[in-house]
Amino acid sequence: MLKNIQLTNSIVSTDWLQEHLQATNLVILNGTIPKVVNANAPSETQQIPNARFFDIKKVFSVIDAPFPNTMVSVETFTEEAQKLGINQDSAIIVYDELGIYASPRVWYMFKSMGFDNIAVLDGGLPVWKVENHPLEVKREYDGQIGNFQAKDNLQLFRNYDGMLQELQNDKNVILDARSAGRFTGEIPEPRAGLRSGQIPNSKNLPYTEVLNHHTFKSKTALKTIFESFHTQNSQFIFSCGSGITACVLALAAANAGFEKYCVYDGSWTEWGSLTQ
Template sequence: MKIKIDTPLVTVDWLKHHFNYENLIVLDCTIPKVTSKLKSTSDMQILGAVYFDIKNTFSDQNANFPNTVLNPKEFEKKAQELGINNDSIVVCYDNLGVYSSPRVWWNFKLMGFDNVAVLNGGFPKWKTKNYPTEPKQQHKLTKGNFVVKYSPTKIKYTDNVLSQLKDNHIIIADARSKGRFYGTEPEPRVDVKSGHIPNSKSFPYTSVLKEGVLKPKEELKLMFQKINPDYKEFIFTCGTGITASILALAAELSEFKKYAVYDGSWTEWGSSKNVPIEI
């Protein structure tokens, strides 16, 4: 039996119930967390999971900044190599609960693929239920027929953000900590200046999570309505585009559909010349 999905977030119970559906692909999207000493790797994975390598396979290796998205054709090729088809249902998870998996969810949304969701609570939540796991391994994959239908409204670049700084129809929300936003704590990358994009608002990604799980939908709605009562378009930014994608996921769940992620985020802005910075 094949399934489709109509939500950007699924529970571990949902995944276990649909575990044997033929078009299901579970992606392990784990990456190290640059701002934490917490261990984000494991020698175990969800049974049958496929590793989605954000850093080395699904980021532009020739780009000046980390985690830069691939061009659509290259993404299409790499996704096919993971066995992903046009009718696949893709569930993304990571080993920190909800951290890097939303970045992969957003990548697929950017590429025009909607049958994708994040596993709420990720691998830690899966393990608490004693659901099936296995040692880390790469399964033999059959090439898929996935085709990109690129959605450029989901992404912003430095020039876009710079030109929209004073646009009253847009809210720039920064997912970094308040300390990084206000320059009271250093950036994890020594060559990046401190501060924030002018006219942006601090919206730490940690505020939408509780113990590695995304907060309930109604609670998230209230948070987004407070920062954006008029349902303006969001531009989400962070350090390198990872945690901005958590806000994008929370926005989607909260029915704020008009949003984009600033791909270069603060690492690019804070490294650039001739752009304004506020502290």
Template structure:
């Protein structure tokens, strides 16, 4: 599923190519938000230097755009920190931000969710990411990034987009809420170990499982009708949806997909299973329960 409509949450490589070719698109900024799973010996920033969509800048949500005072990975920063770092990327509150990653559709939606959470709705994901751009035979850029002229971005935290563990724990039995876990089925059931050490296996009580890969086909979203059917099987249209995953990255794929089909109240549990599974006071259901 792709779209060529400007300023929607999902845009095609054809749309982006045309927009970059149009000199009037001075308010467009392209961000590479590539991030890899723990243990993968690859540097997204180095790979950006080697190969990128023209004019792309690096959206570093693992370091510069992550809360500093926590052991949890890439937690949402404060609005002040987000404003500072996004301003350094040459983004203002009037900028149309288009985000991609080098895996097709993996970590880019995390960037989309962060902008939404900070009150910036003029943000899109590139459907199919860098692989789709390359497959289309479109121009690539390499070498060191050009210097960026800073601008002013003012973030305004939209609290309904994010939730912490304590608040989520209170909502697990609320019929107005559906908690949906994006991890693969085996991890959700607790039949395999978690990739991070010291994390219990299993899932939250009453949580549903929708593996993020079930929504994708070769880095593109499947048809909206198919996405809707998957969400309708797990939740009612009026329910608030709270998404979790391993560390708050692929949960954002589900949030984006739900947004595409018109679901309204969407929340990501930022700490996700890395926090929940490591904190003994929070309940866990697994194959041994």
């Protein structure tokens, strides 16, 4: 059996995970949420062995918040992560049944809670299945409570007031991860009643542009993409529809070596509702 592992990268391959499935401190999280444009897709019945469901929608978001996927408090995050058996010395791998979609949001949430020993499974469950790695029938976690303790690093997120301030700094680069059609307003927003539009001075980088289908592009390719928007000493601010795919861009930027970035938690759902 392998000893405890310390992750050195924010993205790991399916082969890497296969090799480390028996690590003593490994925790595998399934961070899947349905895409807002395809919410009725059939549910997956299988999972990576010993995976635990990280429920972004119903547990790790503020349920009664006016906008979807609002980040929970440090106290709530600590309590719910402990229920999943997560410890201070855990090495977390988070995957997605859709490939790369919501799993980077889980990675980013843990980062905002002061926890760095976490990585996203490149390719997620689709690639894992294609490569014939082991699977099991989905089951709920019923193990021991963990000793995880979150530490506030919420400056990685921006709220509406924070965005108003950030707009005053012309060194900021706001990148919107929505599709080009949604960014320009040619395609309506999928959420009923939400107007089309974009944050002032923002630019469009659809999250699919940093992917090769289910996996991330190479570090070199990602660096080239982000350098095309970057200026000296600038900070990236990532936005999207509701704070999910903005985190795909954040993970891609981190993997390419960029360190100055944050995510607008409410994203266009909040901005488009609160501004005219």
